[in-house]
Amino acid sequence: MTEIATRFAPSPTGRLHLGHAWSALCAHDFATARGGHFLLRIEDIDPGRARPEHVSGIIEDLLWLGLDWEGEIVFQSERTALYAMALEDLKRRGLAYPCFCTRKDIAASASAPHGPDGPVYPGTCRSLDPETRMRRMAAEPHCWRLAMAPAIDEAGPLLWIDGDGAAHPASPAAHGDVVLARKDAPVSYHLAVTIDDAAQAISHVVRGRDLLEATHVHRLLQALLDLPTPVYIHHPLLGTASGERLAKRNGAPAIADLRAGGTDAAALVEAMRAGRFPDDYRML
Structure with missing residues (x-):
C-alpha cells in the first residue's frame, strides 16, 4: 500500500x-x-x-x-541543480527551446489564442534556425519553453486520478508551449513542482481548484521525466x-x-x- x-x-x-x-x-x-x-x-x-x-x-x-x-x-532555491538537469534532458531530446518574446509581444500577437491562463504563446520562436538561436541566446534574455506538440506525441495518451478514484484524460495542449525556465528565474512553477512532488514522494497533491488546469501540464512532465504520478485532490x-x-x-x-x-x-x-x-x- x-x-x-x-x-x-x-x-x-x-x-x-x-x-x-x-x-x-x-x-x-x-x-x-x-x-x-x-x-x-x-x-x-x-x-x-x-x-x-x-x-x-x-x-x-x-x-x-x-x-x-x-x-x-x-x-x-536549494534545488536548482536538479531542475537544471531535468531541463537539460528536455533540451537534449528536442522538447525545449529558447524564447525571446516578452509578455507584451505575446499579448500583442494576433495569432495568440486564449487558454486556461490567458493568452497562449503563439510559437514565434519555435521554428528559429539553430544559428539564429545561438546568436540571440548570447545577446538577449530568454526563457525556455516546452515544445508542447512533440512532447504530447512522445508521451502518448495520459490520465490522472482524482480523490474519488476517477480517471481524467490529461489535456495539456490547451496551455501551449509553457515556460520551463523563466528569464529571471532558473525554473518555472510547472517544472519545479513536478520534480519536487516526486522527490518528496507525495502520494496525494491536495491543492485548490485554481490549480486544476495545471494538473494537465504536470501529468505530461511526469511522463516525459519518468516520474510517478500522485493522486490529485482539488479542494x-x-x-x-x-x-x-x-x-x-x-x-x-x-x-x-x-x-x-x-x-x-x-x-x-x-x-x-x-x-x-x-x-x-x-x-x-
Missing part, C-alpha cells in the same frame, strides 16, 4: 491569508487522518518577490494554527459572500492580523474543519 504524504507549498511573497490556511488545513488533515505525513515546501524561486521574512512568517502562522509538519523544510477555494476569491491582491485577511486581533487559533481551525469561516467568507 502506498504511504500517504501530502504537502503545503507556499511562495514566500507575503504573509499567509485565510485561503492559505484553508489549503494547508486540507492537506494536513487528509494526511493525518490516514496516518500519513504532512510536509512543508517553500517555493522561493521568484528572486524579485521571495523574502526571508515571509518564510519566517509562514512558519509562525502554521505553528500558531497547530499545523505542524514532518521532517526538514524543503526550499526550492474548494475560499471567497467572499459576493463570490470573489480570497487572494493577496484583494486584501484577504492575513493570519498574522487575525492573531494580532485576538482570534483563538484552536477555535478558528475547529470552525474551518466544520465549514465555518470568519467574516462571512465561504467555500466557492
Whole structure:
C-alpha cells in the first residue's frame, strides 16, 4: 500500500491569508487522518518577490494554527541543480527551446489564442534556425519553453486520478508551449513542482481548484521525466459572500492580523474543519 504524504507549498511573497490556511488545513488533515505525513515546501524561486521574512512568517502562522509538519523544510532555491538537469534532458531530446518574446509581444500577437491562463504563446520562436538561436541566446534574455506538440506525441495518451478514484484524460495542449525556465528565474512553477512532488514522494497533491488546469501540464512532465504520478485532490477555494476569491491582491485577511486581533487559533481551525469561516467568507 502506498504511504500517504501530502504537502503545503507556499511562495514566500507575503504573509499567509485565510485561503492559505484553508489549503494547508486540507492537506494536513487528509494526511493525518490516514496516518500519513504532512510536509512543508517553500517555493522561493521568484528572486524579485521571495523574502526571508515571509518564510519566517509562514512558519509562525502554521505553528500558531497547530499545523505542524514532518521532517526538514524543503526550499526550492536549494534545488536548482536538479531542475537544471531535468531541463537539460528536455533540451537534449528536442522538447525545449529558447524564447525571446516578452509578455507584451505575446499579448500583442494576433495569432495568440486564449487558454486556461490567458493568452497562449503563439510559437514565434519555435521554428528559429539553430544559428539564429545561438546568436540571440548570447545577446538577449530568454526563457525556455516546452515544445508542447512533440512532447504530447512522445508521451502518448495520459490520465490522472482524482480523490474519488476517477480517471481524467490529461489535456495539456490547451496551455501551449509553457515556460520551463523563466528569464529571471532558473525554473518555472510547472517544472519545479513536478520534480519536487516526486522527490518528496507525495502520494496525494491536495491543492485548490485554481490549480486544476495545471494538473494537465504536470501529468505530461511526469511522463516525459519518468516520474510517478500522485493522486490529485482539488479542494474548494475560499471567497467572499459576493463570490470573489480570497487572494493577496484583494486584501484577504492575513493570519498574522487575525492573531494580532485576538482570534483563538484552536477555535478558528475547529470552525474551518466544520465549514465555518470568519467574516462571512465561504467555500466557492
